[in-house]
Amino acid sequence: MNESPVIAAVTGLTVEVDGRVLVDRVSFRIRAGTVTALVGASGSGKTTTGLALLGEYPPGARVTGEVTVPGTRTGYVPQHPAAVLNPVRRTGALLSDLARQQVQDLPRRRRRPAARQRVAQALADAQLAADEVLGRYPHQLSGGQQQRVVLAQALLQGARLIVADEPTTGQDALTGRRITGRLAAAAGRGIAVLLLSHDLDVVRELADEVLVMRGGRVVEQGPAHRILDAPAHPWTAELLAGPRTLPYADPGHTGAELLTVRGLTARHRNGGTRVPVLSVDRLTLRRGECLALVGRSGSGKTTLARCLVGLHRDHTGQILLDGAALPRSLRDRGREQTAAVQYVFQDARAAFDEHRPVLDQVARTAVRLRGAGRQEAAAEARRVLADLGLDEALVRRPPGRLSGGELQRAALARALLARPRVLVCDEITSGLDPVTRRSLLDLLAELMRRQDGPAVLLITHDLDTAAPATRLAVLDGGRVVEEGPAAELLNSPRHPFTVSLVGASRKWGPAVRP
Known part of the structure; x- marks a missing residue:
């Protein structure tokens, strides 16, 4: 002892x-x-x-x-x-x-x-x-x-x-x-x-x-x-049970190219200098598929996500939806374009107004982006939140009264009320316990397999979460270094960085104390 x-x-x-x-x-x-x-x-x-x-x-x-x-x-x-x-x-x-x-x-x-x-x-x-x-x-x-x-x-x-x-x-x-x-x-x-x-x-x-x-x-x-x-x-x-293994999307229902990134270079300001942090020659997402984006922290994954939804304007190149260019800034996108590409933030707490009930903020999406009536929007919000395991008594509270995992599920519900065609999920399972994570990913798969379900860009550090995706893209140093079928890349990675990433994700033994 x-x-x-x-x-x-x-x-x-x-x-x-x-x-x-x-x-x-x-x-x-x-x-x-x-x-x-x-x-x-x-x-x-x-x-x-x-x-x-x-x-x-x-x-x-x-x-x-x-x-x-x-x-x-x-x-x-x-x-x-x-x-x-x-x-x-x-x-x-x-x-x-x-x-x-x-x-x-x-x-x-x-x-x-x-x-x-x-x-x-x-x-x-x-x-x-x-x-x-x-x-x-x-x-x-x-x-x-x-x-x-x-x-x-x-x-x-x-x-x-x-x-x-x-x-x-x-x-x-x-x-x-x-x-x-x-x-x-x-x-x-x-x-x-x-x-x-x-x-x-x-x-x-x-x-x-x-x-x-x-x-x-x-x-x-x-x-x-x-x-x-x-x-x-x-x-x-139950907590110790294994991760999801069934594919998120139905491979037989993959359709035409839906979202295309072409010649994109994004920059951040560091002091007075604009520093390139991301360079993507071409990346595509097809209807009905799930593309998992993995890479080291700081490799540009979230910057790419923010470019897709119009939150990072300092970039060149094109982002196309059904072949039509999307404006770089969210402010310049119409209601239909905004609803079509929705973002679920990694930091869900920062994405909510701390003074308003969560239910009201989720319902507001349907009012603002789809023109739904307030009562209709509130009823739909309650249904979607309940599907995600959040009861009405809980979501009538302000965000500060919910746990991080509960807020992440509420953030997903808010994006779903826009009925998006593309859903960008940025580390949406990172604050969830294994049981809730499996439940959330099962729900995401159910949504994708519906006739009008969204295509999903799943940004994750967890390779168990990435494994059931249709395709996998690996970012390193702001560039896509490897891309292909998820199962193939995870079982037989070719690029040295992917090899190291897969190797580091293997089950660990007890830490050695100095």
Whole structure:
């Protein structure tokens, strides 16, 4: 048994809001140099429990029990990193400020070089290249880069306990493996980690202790190897079931070319310079098919998605729908063009107005893009949301009262109310537990197989999610390096980057602690 000192203790924690119990009598201890993992479905209470260690609770919460973190500096890596990054400050300025706070005891002449060294070390520990992030604002970073910047912040602040909420969400397999290696290294240095994760491969790699949550309660708890290899509770066994293997689309129903990208070059501004970040000679999506787009975090996947839907205007080349060019800017697209190509954002929380009920925002799509009446739109929104497992009582709340996974499903419902011909899904399963992920992908497949169903561009870092796609395109360094039938590329990759990506996604063994 690990006899390292207890860094934090939770005893009988119960959190209740408006009569709804979010966390129900949860107890556990976290020791220095160990990783404790909370796993379970979206809305099971993982994030509420993790935030309790930071002394944060939902507005109006009634809290009983005890949370003890004696004299420990706690860092937080949230599921939606954009929410904790200052949008008007460049990454370099933000990290430098934190580093300077840590070197105030040094002689003045040594502070600046010491702060620079700390920033460089934190970036290296978080697997970030300084020239890619320091001059950029948060919105110019990919979701994976944002997450690693927040991890660098926690390391800079000298945290002895890190609460990591889905730290590999939005990460490709190569980067995800390096991040788990960094968290394992932190534990090796005596830092305690509370890991909240849907990625059971990451849990298997990192965790010493696992707590399985459902409906706010811990239904199973124990050493990671026992919980993951021989689960005793039926819900744990369901979480551990395999991924979807049936194809999303019906190969016999694939039709003519629907969406075409031709000679596209996209740029981002870095200071006063426009830097090319994406160059695609040709990419197509046919009616009735699913094209999965994979690649390293920051390779240009989200930039391509934003170009397709008119949210990234700084590009040249053409995007064609049925052979007709779409305007570069969403502002210049008509209602029918806007409805035809819909985007489900990776960061669902940032895509909702925090002051309005989710149901109203979902229904608004049908009113605005299809001219539906308000009552008709509300009824359709309730049906689609229910199909995605979100009941009416839940979606009448503002976005802040839903979990990240629940909001991701609501974001998909909002796009579906436009009745799109092309659905661009940007990491829509990354915040979901395995059970909900399988259910969502099954629903997506059902939609695609309908006579009037959308073609889907599925952006994902998870190769298990990409495998049932019709075709696969691999991005590296802003270019498509390989494209073809998904099963063929994943079983026999040809390009060196694809080979490394497939290799990194294989099931991992236990992490080695320094």
